[in-house]
Each structure stands twice: as structure tokens, then as C-alpha cells.
Amino acid sequence: MQQYGSYRIELDRFNISNDNSNAATTTKGINDAIVWANSEGYQHIVLPSGTYCVRMDPSSLVAIKLVSGIHLELEQGCAIVMETNSSPNYSIIEMKAISDAKLSGGQLIGDKKTHLYEIYVNFTRGGINADGSLNDNPNWIRSDVLDRYEHPGLLTNFRLWSMTGVNASSYQFYQYKDTVSKVTFVGSRTNGAFAPANPAGRGWLLNEDKDVSKNNKMVFAILLPTPLTDSQISALRGKVDNVAYTHEKGYGVSVLGSNQIEISNIEISNCTGDGIYSSWEQYYDDPSLYTQEQMGYQILIHDTNIHHCRRQGISLCGSNDVHVYRNHIHHIGIDDDGVTSNFRTGTSPMFGIDIESQVSETNIPVKSATNPSGFELNYRIYITDNYIYSNARGHFVNVDGTEINLVGNNFEGKNVGGVSSYSNYPLVAYINNSFTDCDLSVQGDNFVNGAVFVRGNLKLNDVRGAVVQNCVIKDGMVSGSSVYGYFGTPAVNVTTGTFTYSTPHGMGNGAQISFEQWVGKVPTGISIDKLYYTVNISSVAFQVSETKGGPPVVIKDAGQPGFNISRFNYGRCYLSYITIERDWRNDNALARNFNILAAGAVIRNVTVKNYDVLINVPQDYVGRPNMINGMTVIEGSAKFEASHISNSEFIRAKSTVMGASDVQLGSTDAKFTRQVTLRSSLLQNSGIAVDGNSIVSGTTFLNSAIGKSDNMNKAVFSQSYLENTKVNLNWIRQNQSVTIAKSTFSGVTVTGTAPYVRLIDNTDLSSS
Secondary structure, three states: OOOOOEEEOOOOOOOOOOEOOOHHHHHHHHHHHHHHHHHOOOOEEEEOOEEEEEOOOOOOOEEEEOOOOOEEEEOOOEEEEEOOOOOOEEEEEEEEOOEEEEEEOOEEEOOOOOOOOOEEEOEEEOOEOOOOOEOOOOOEEEEOOEEOOOOOOHHHHEEEEOOOOOOOOOEEEEEEOOOOOOOOEEEEEEEEOOEOOOOOOEOOOOOOOOOHHHOOEEEEEEEOOOOOOHHHHHHOOEEEEEOOOOOOEEEEEEEEOOEEEEEEOOEEEOOOOEEEEEEOOOOOOOHHHOOHHHHOEEEEEEOOEEEOOOOEEEEEEOOEEEEEEOOEEEOOOOOOOOOOOOOOOOOOOOEEEEEOOOHHHOOOOEOOOOOOOOEOOOEEEEEEOOEEEOOOOEEEEEOOOEEEEEEOOEEEOOOOOOEEEOOOOOOEEEEEEEEEOOEEEEEEOOEEEEEEEEOOEEEEEEEOOEEEEEEEEEOOEEEEEEOOOEEEOOEEEOOOOEEEOOOOOOOOOOOEEEEEOOOOEOOOOOOOOOOEEEEOOOOOEEEEEOOOOOOOOOOOOOOEOOOEEEEOOOOOEEEEEEEEEOOOOOOOOOOOOEEEEEOOOEEEEEEEEOOOEEEEOOOOOOOOOEEEEEEEEEOOOEEEOOEEEEOOEEEOOOOOOOOOOOEEEOOOOOOOOOOEEEEOOEEEOOEEEOOOOEEEEOOEEEOOEEEOOOOOOOEEEEOOEEEOOEEEOOOOOOOOOEEEEOOEEEOOEEEOOOOOEEEEOOEEHHHO
């Protein structure tokens, strides 16, 4: 922003105190100085060092309002402190419907440590007449006078709680202007219901234009079924709070529907809500009144230190083209001791950065596939080079942002949320970030390229096209599932052409699906080369059509058991160049720290050291095999179901995990029958168990062992090399259970007899 002159605020001229006193006059003075300086053509305004206690305006709940075209700089040593208050929402500094403005330097300090989440009122004997005048009726009690100016936020939508010893079914409230009298009486309600049994709050009369001065006083009155003694009445204390009891909207800086805004080099702490909050300008009953400009755009937040706020570090709730870089965001939802987190130190979500427009709670016509001309909210957000750590529940979450890029950030510290992005919003990229003692949850079509984990975990959660590559995990885990869109084999009603599942399929009418026959055969009338659309759905069943909303396809038979139906693009999970390791393995207890449930995933060039591997599929799986190429397992075991494995190595120096089961191809479980293939691979000092239907070809076995359970599954070894290897099949009693053909032996012993074990056309180098 260009600056055509600087003005250093004259404290005496505007009656401003910089010794943490006189909140009302100080707040007015700062606002007056900003308006005056702007009117005089200054674009750079400096607030001198000192501590400035500020008070929110009772109507707007804002302390300081910035205007367009200025840079407000807080001089080094300058701190603006929010006065202790009871409001569920406030802004120390608000930037609403302005443009080309900047805020930098100094400190903003919220009132978290002294904030009032409720107030208490005393009662006296007597009631209130219908005209607002007071009476001495002994069957009634009435409260002290509540002043809306003293508690402007808390009393906006108030609740009176039930009190021990007061058995009344309801209460009444009476409102006045300035003083309590018949003359100043504004109005009343006689049907108040006590909280917490009735959690809904009550509002103020004449509140349409939020003019507090019209009725700023209030008194509660309660009719007693049974009179109380004077001492009982004097002991009563009525709790009054707000329906927004979390008090989560106390902001350091709020940016509402503003454009070309920069916030930098400022420390923000101890707000009851967020350090920085950005969103659209305001709500309209008429959706046609919204404009794209009111959503906000071009927001820069950089080089700030945001910490110890109750709810969030930064909430991005609508603005587009936002850049957040080189910030420290930490200890959100946590007390000064760095450990304690309770209601007074934190309220959910308690994340470092949260991207969430909350547009579902509004009538804003948002851009979507069905409304391409709608308004963009939370588009093109860049989170770069930040240090985000020690937050109570999470470091980053993207709920509904599109085109989100996280580059070069350091995330650190254990919590329940880690770093995540909801699956329904596209184009989210994580590039060259680091994760220490926390998790990255990969969802939807997230793109991850370059990540370093130290005691952190990479989790797959509701994956729908994710690409994850170039990751290093030290003392952590890769886990989760990628089965979205795979439904398996249905029951078929040939007469109606209906396909039924035992559990809900989650699709609506018009979903695109395809048929596959890796196992079995699709019904006559169905082609595996076509896409179909669901029609006439129920929660567990549907018919299919060749056109969207068209007539159901007529089928002539039920096909052969084993075919599957899936969303046409299922199996979109791609993992490559991932290393997961720990320095030493103290024992051989299973530690499957590469543990994935997948349907048709592609996994390439994965190295696992001193941990174990499990790549599994859903029960009764009949879909596309998982493709695994270039897996290296060092000092660990690996188990595979329904997978094609190639160019992989499994080596050990320590003793085996489970006898001859360092590598398991399939299992004896009848729920897992799909064939597993292993080709062009190597096992050294390892055992392999071919318990499932297995094919092993072109594979080298050095100082290894081969075993199999006595079951109906078949295993075939072909064109492989076996050296100093034991083939332990003595207990096999199923015909042609294991076949070893056209392979080369050197120092190999085979136990097991025909026709259960077949040796065909092998070459034994030891006998030559």
C-alpha cells in the first residue's frame, strides 16, 4: 500500500491513556484519531508505545474500527488490551467492508484470563406491576437491575437459570430506558422459561435496530408457589448467561467483507475466540443483495505470533486469494502452563488454522458444479512457511476450501486433529511440509509431495483420488483405508433388474457406476465396457440405466457369482516413494506400521525398515487387485491379500517374526480368496507362507523357507531360484496343493510328497 504521509497519534489531543486505564475515553480517542487522520489525508497512522485498555461499543461489540486506505502501525512496545467483559463475541480491531488497509506491529491482548462467562444477580422480596412500577407483594421476588451497557454482549440473548429453593415454573422480565420506573417502562414478557431445562435464550424488546439506549435496563420477577424467608431470599444468586455460552467469537482482528488487506508483524494472544477471523461482510435476507466483493479477497497475514487464544489461531471463513505465511501459531486452547486445556482456556475446534466458510448456515448462492455462476468462498488459499505447534486439538483443517496449498510448513505437537482436509473439496496440495508428533490425514483427492514425519503418522481417510509421494516417516505409521466406491457383489433380482446389498450403498440417483468381472460373470444384458447410472434407488438397492434418469436395463440372468459393482472411478489411491523406519527393532512383536486397507490401490517404491506391513482388502473382495511394485521390507514381515506384487525385496538378519511367515501371500480365511501374485522379487533370510491362492514367479530365495497351511488353496512357484532354502510341506494332504516348476535349486531341501506337492522340470545345481 502506498503511503503519502505519517501521523503519530497525539495522545493528549484525543484524551487517550497509555497506562492501561480509562478504557472508554481511550477507545473513543483512538477511533477519533484514526478518522481524523484519514480525513486529513494521512495513510500511515502510528499508535505510540504504551498499554491501551479498550472497551467494545455496546451495539457493534467492536473496540477499534479501521477505515479504508490506511496503515495502522502499533509502535514497538505498544499493546492494545481488551477490557474484561462478559460478551460472547467481540473484536479488538475490526476491518469491515474496507479496502486497501494494513495493520502491523505491537500486541493485541484479549481478556481470556479475566473474561466473565456468566453473571449472578441477587433478589429481593417484591414484584412488578403490569405498568412496570415496583410493588411489595410478598409472593414475588425480583432481581437487581441488570445494565445492558455493563454486559452488552452477554445480555443480547440472555438465559436465567433455575435456582435451588425456587420451585417456580417460569419467570417474567421487564425492560426500561436508563432508570427503572413507570415512566421509563418499555415492555415485558411473562413467559420466561428457566435454563438449563429450556436452553433457548430471550432477546430484547425494540431490538430491531440494535439501539441499546432504547431499553438498557432489565429486572427479573418470579412468582413463588411457596413464600421464602428473608434469609432464603438474600441467599439466592441467579445465574444469567447467553445462549451462545461458549463465548467463542472474541476476536483479536476480524476482517469482514474486506479486500486488499495486510496484517503483519503483530502478536495476538488470549482472545476468547480467534486471533484473526476473516469472513464475508454481513447476512442479507435477500440473497440477490450479495456481491462477490462482499466475500472478501486478497488478504495477507504474515510474520505474526498468535498464541493462547481459546478457539482458533486463524479462521478463514470465506475470503478468497488469501496468503498466510511465516507466522507462529501455537498453544491454541491451552493455558500458560502449556498443558492445561479446559473451558476457560479453550473451546472447540482449537486448531491453529481453520478454513471453513460455514456457508451452509447462510443463504449465499455459492459456486458449485450445479451453480457455476455462484460466489466463490475460500478459493485459492496459500498456507506457507508457518510454524504451527502445541495446539490443543489440531493444527490445520480445511472444511470447505478449494485450491488450497500448504507449502513448507512445520506442524508440531500431539493432538487429536493433526492436519486434515475434508474429502468433498478438490485441489488441496501438501508440499514439503514436516510433521512432528502429529498426523496428516489424507482425504479426497489430496496431493502430497514431500513430507517428513518424526513420530508422526500419515493416515488415509476417505481417499478419492489421493496421490502421496516422496514421504519419510521416522518412528511413525502409514495407515488407513481407500475403499470408497467399491460395493462388491450384490444380490440380483432378474425380474426387476434390481441389485441389492446388505448395507447402505450411499449413492443417489444418477451416480455413475461400472461392472467388473475379475471373479464371476456379469448378468447378460450388462457390459463391462459401459458406464451406467443408478435409478430407482433405495438405501440398499438400485437399478441401472444407460442414460441418466433413463429406463432400467433389462437383464436376462443373475450372472455368475463374484462380479462387482463400483463407482466408475473407484480405486484412486496412489502411493509412491515412501520410507517408514525406526532405528532398531527390540523384538519381533508385530508392528504393522504400514497398514492399509485398499481396493485397487497403486503402491510403488515403498521401503519399510524395522516395521511390518499389511496390505489388506475388504472381506469377500472381488474388485481390482492392489498393484504393488518395488516394495522393500527390511527386518520386518509383510502380509498381502488380493495383490499383485513385483520387483520387491524382503530381507532379514534377525530371527523371523513368525517362523516361516515373514511374507504371507493370502490366508486360510474363507473371507479372503482372491489370488496373490509375487514376481521378480527377492527373499533373503526370510520365510514365505503361501496360504492363499498364490503364484510366485521369477523370484529369488536365499537362506529362506517356504511353507503352506493344509488347505484347498493352490500355490504355484515357477522360474524362480532357491538357494539354501527349506521347502517345508510335509503336512500337506490336499492334491496339487503346491507346484514348483522350471525353477533352479542350490542346497534346497523339500519335504512333502506327491500328489500333494509337485516338482516339475526343476534344475538342482547341488546334484551336478
